[in-house]
Amino acid sequence: MSETLSGGCLCGAVRFGARLAKREMGVCHCGMCRRWSGGVFMAVEVEHLDIADETKLGVYRSSDYGERVFCVVCGSSLFWRMQDGSTTVVSYQAxxxxxxxxxxxxxxxxxxxxxxxxxxHTKKMTGAQFVAAITGGEV
Known part of the structure; x- marks a missing residue:
């Protein structure tokens, strides 16, 4: 059963509604996420994301497959998503x-x-295992 939760950035310039499949949070320990978020990136996978004003979003393509989305006004780290749109995770803190x-x-x-x-006690995946899982590749 999916549900929609609201959220936004620190300054309120970006507001969103996110439809969840599960109320589960995961963390990423990669160096890029740690630098981008100031610690581990705590995130929730969403099925659908409605953004009230997309003009306030900045996008940084951080890899061959992923991009990081943030508020251009206050700099809040908001979403990580696949460039092809197949997966989006929202900052748990947002x-x-x-x-x-x-x-x-x-x-x-x-x-x-x-x-x-x-x-x-969590499920733990290496970087290679995660990339293989999201890109359909092999470890």
Whole structure:
């Protein structure tokens, strides 16, 4: 059963409604996400995303397949998505209500710095495993 949750950036210039399939959150430990978000990128996969004013969005193509979307007014990190539009994940912190999400997955675990560790029991994937899963390639 999917549900729609609202959210937005720090300054309010970007507002969205995101339709979820599950209330699950995952984190990415890759170096790009850590630099982009100031820590691990905590994200929720969405089935559909409605953005109220797309003129306030900036897009940075960070790899051959992915791009990062942010507010051009306040700089908030908002979405990571496949360039072909097949997958979009929304920053967990951008949702108006974050209660009741379960922490399920960690990706790019092979790039995680040794300085921290989550106590939760999660599914862990290396960068190669994640890229293979989203691109249909092999590990």
């Amino acid at each position: 949702f108006d209500r974050t209660a009741d999400f379960s922490f399920e997955t960690e990706i790019f675990i092979d790039e995680k710095p040794a300085a921290y560790e989550f106590a939760n």
